[in-house]
Amino acid sequence: MDVEQLMAIWQKASMPALAQAGLALKQFSGLDFDVTESDVAVVSWDTMSERFLRTFQNPLYAVHLRARGLFQAHILTVFSDVNGQRLVSALMGEAIDLPLDSMGLSALAEVGNVVGTAFLNVFADLFQTVWEPTTPRVWLTSAEELTREIAPGSRVLMSQALFQVTNEEVAAEIVVVPSLGGQAA
Amino acid sequence: MTILIADDAAFMRMRLRKLLEEAGHDVIEAANGREAVAKYQEHRPHAVLMDITMPELDGVAATREICQSDPTARVIMVSALGQQAMIVAAIQAGAKDFVVKPYEPERILQAIDKWARVG
Numbered sequence: 467m468d469v470e471q472l473m474a475i476w477q478k479a480s481m482p483a484l485a486q487a488g489l490a491l492k493q494f495s496g497l498d499f500d501v502t503e504s505d506v507a508v509v510s511w512d513t514m515s516e517r518f519l520r521t522f523q524n525p526l527y528a529v530h531l532r533a534r535g536l537f538q539a540h541i542l543t544v545f546s547d548v549n550g551q552r553l554v555s556a557l558m559g560e561a562i563d564l565p566l567d568s569m570g571l572s573a574l575a576e577v578g579n580v581v582g583t584a585f586l587n588v589f590a591d592l593f594q595t596v597w598e599p600t601t602p603r604v605w606l607t608s609a610e611e612l613t614r615e616i617a618p619g620s621r622v623l624m625s626q627a628l629f630q631v632t633n634e635e636v637a638a639e640i641v642v643v644p645s646l647g648g649q650a651a
Numbered sequence: 652m653t654i655l656i657a658d659d660a661a662f663m664r665m666r667l668r669k670l671l672e673e674a675g676h677d678v679i680e681a682a683n684g685r686e687a688v689a690k691y692q693e694h695r696p697h698a699v700l701m702d703i704t705m706p707e708l709d710g711v712a713a714t715r716e717i718c719q720s721d722p723t724a725r726v727i728m729v730s731a732l733g734q735q736a737m738i739v740a741a742i743q744a745g746a747k748d749f750v751v752k753p754y755e756p757e758r759i760l761q762a763i764d765k766w767a768r769v770g
Contacts, residue, residue: 490731494753557662572662579660579704580752583731590734597734601659601704 472536473508473623476589476644480506480625483588487640488629490584494577497556497631499638504627514622514643515613521639522546522609527566529578529604530616533586535597539644540616541582545637547606550574552636565606575604581640585625616643652697652767653677657687657713658729659705667700667729670756676763684708688716691724698767700759701746703730703737711737711744718745725766729759 481504488501509517527550533539545553547564554570555562557577562570579602590597607615625642654676656667661682668678679694681687685707691699699717703710714726728741733751741749748762 490753569661569665572660576660576662580731583733583752587732587734590736594736596736596740598732598737599704601706 472593473644475592476625477506477508477623479588479592480642483585484625484627484640486588487581487585488627491577491581491629491638494580495553495556497553497636499629499631499636502628502630502637504625506623506625508623511622514624517624518609518613518641522612524608524610525606526550526608526612527574527604528607528612529575529582529602531578531582531599531602533582533597533599535586535590535595536593537644539586539597539642541578541585541599542612542616542641542643543578543581544612544639544641545574549637553577553638556636571604575602577638578602578604581638582642585640585642652763653679653694654763654767655679655681655687655690655694655696655699657681657684657690657699657705657710658702659683660702663702667759670759671763674760674763684710684713687713691717692720695721698725698727698763700729700763701726703728703732703741711741714741714746715744727759727762727766729754 484504492499525547527545529543531541551564554573557573586597622643628639630637654671656664658664659682664680671678679690681690683705701710717724726746727748728746729750731752738749747766
C-alpha cells in the first residue's frame with residue numbers, strides 16, 4: 467500500500483474517528499459534548515497555517531501528541547484559555563483559576579491524550595497495526611506559535627472537529643495532521 | 652488491599668487514588684514504568700493499575716519485568732491505547748486485564764475485586 471492509498475483510507479475513516487474522539491471526550495469529562503462541525507481536507511501547509519490563525523483566539527491551551535505508526539501524525543487538541551479553565555473545573559469538581567497550575571495542566575493533557583488516542587485507535591484497528599502516541603505535551607500558546615511548532619510537509623491531510631457542550635460555553639477543537647511523504651514531521 | 656498506580660499523569664493518579672481510597676484500598680504511586688517496577692519489588696501490592704504510554708519505561712515493558720520476577724503479579728492495564736494489537740501485547744507481557752480510558756469507575760473496582768483477590 468503506497469502513501470496515496472493510505473491517505474485515501476485515512477480521509478474516508480476520519481469522520482467516524484472524529485466521532486469516536488468526541489465520544490471519548492464526553493465520557494472522560496462527564497460533559498455533554500457533541501461534534502458540531504467537522505472537516506477533512508487535503509490542504510497546503512500555508513492554508514493550514516492561515517486557518518489556524520483565523521480559527522483560534524489567543525491565548526490558547528494546546529495539547530500535542532505525536533503519533534508513530536505507518537506514518538507520523540500530529541494530533542492537536544486546542545482550547546481557548548477560558549474553555550480550558552471550564553473543562554478542568556468540570557473535571558476537578560471545583561472552580562479552577564487561570565493560569566492553570568500543574569494539576570490543571572495534567573488534567574488538560576489527559577483530555578488531549580484520551581481524545582487523540584481514541585481517534586488513533588480507529589486507524590490502528592483499521593490498518594491492523596499499532597499507532598502509538600507520545601506522552602502529551604500541554605502548554606499555553608498562541609495560534610502563531612502553533613503554526614511554527616508543527617511544521618510538516620508542504621501538503622497536509624487535515625481532520626478537524628469542533629466539540630461543543632449544548633447550551634454551554636465549553637468547546638474544544640481537535641486537529642489531526644498526518645505527514646504526506648517528503649518532509650516528515 | 653494495596654494497589655500500585657503507575658501513570659505519568661498526576662491528574663490520573665489523583666483521580667484513581669481518590670476512587671481507590673474511597674473503596675477502602677491503600678495506594679502507592681509511580682510516575683513511570685521504571686518506578687513502577689521498583690515500587691512493585693519494594694511493596695508487593697495486591698494489584699497494579701498500569702498505564703502504557705509513559706516515559707523511562709513504557710507500561711508493557713514494565714509489566715513484562717514485573718511478571719517475569721513475580722508470575723503471580725496481578726497487573727491491570729489502564730490506557731487510552733485500546734488498539735487490538737496493543738491489548739494482545741499487554742496480555743502477552745503478563746497483564747490480567749485491560750481497561751480502556753475513558754472508563755466507568757465501577758469498571759476499575761470490578762477489575763481489582765476480580766484479580767486482586769485471586770491467589
